[in-house]
Amino acid sequence: MITLVHYPLSVASRFTRLILGECEIVPELVEEKFWERREEFLMLNPAGTLPVLFENEGAPICGAWAVSEYLDETHGFALAERRLLPPNAEQRGEIRRLTEWFLVKFEEDVTGYIVEEKVVKRQRARSNNGSSAPDSRLLRAARLNIRTHLAYIDHILEQRNWLAGDRISYADLAAAAALSVADYLNEVPWEEAGEAKVWYMRLKSRPTFRPLLADQLFGMRPPEHYADLDF
């Protein structure tokens, strides 16, 4: 039995849910509002980051790096040819580079800003009657940055079928998780995307993506195209 402490609009959490899906594991999901920094949660993971994974009675595995490597080591081999972090060392290097790109750089450039400004501020305001007005300068920065990322995905897909090569890998799942968070908040300029849009539709059509498309945040609906497989 696997338990995953997650938040629906956390990129690293979604990345992990996609890995679990590809491994055909249905986790028990426990939602954590990470920005509240609850003492109980910090006891589990002092860094306060998501996701945190437990398998059976095991110790908590904290953060996307540790969790994704753990899942490869404990469940990845069972995927055989479909392994998401295949055994070739150089290939693994390229997959990890891109995974880090979308979990860290995309987060710093795009999702960090939009989730904070559009979601966290609103949630905080609801609990303490404060202001929930997003900082428009930060949203503008995020909107500029996401274009560079979409262009980078387009650029990679000119040479490759999937982001890190011929097969789907952690790199695709991390990138799709990142874009899906931005898309839920209607912040992906799809009209400017080329190959990236086709590639994202392929990912979105996978059965493993369905639970993400069904996510509903209290009081915040995604745009209509969000769950549309043929947008």
Next chain:
Amino acid sequence: MITLVHYPLSVASRFTRLILGECEIVPELVEEKFWERREEFLMLNPAGTLPVLFENEGAPICGAWAVSEYLDETHGFALAERRLLPPNAEQRGEIRRLTEWFLVKFEEDVTGYIVEEKVVKRQRARSNNGSSAPDSRLLRAARLNIRTHLAYIDHILEQRNWLAGDRISYADLAAAAALSVADYLNEVPWEEAGEAKVWYMRLKSRPTFRPLLADQLFGMRPPEHYADLDF
């Protein structure tokens, strides 16, 4: 033959140099002033992060996550009992959690500020005659934050011999790399550290630490205790 693109005061670069040292690999070091974001360097690693590692004619392996896992996969097993990321999955989870802590959280809280304010600003000023005055508020924040990290190391070492358990691991190398950067810039309040100081002295005495203690930045000497094994 391994080539490592690094910067002497980059925590992730030092972490990698320590791993290579423990593996008894002497890399060819190529210094990169990462803040210059040279086009040639961004061609190698579009994220612009350090380190970047090449083995023989292989593709570049970019960033601390990919590089450290690569070195474990290609050279770690040769260390047998001394493997820095030993084969037990839960143990690996704990090592990766702490490694990420010191490479990411410590960097955000401490070394990111002090390296930018004390080193990068000065280097930039030298090339364009600008101001090199460090922002004292940011240095104050870093000085406050490092105390929390030292206390966390002390806390862990109350229960364990090394950070992630009974043996030295990537977690210790990442933490020592982080502290050694702060120490070069005389920003570790050693007089307030307890077990953390004893543990750091043990690491500093290892032969693999010597090249780091011999680093000399142009125009910036470390404090006298920096290379002293018995400080």
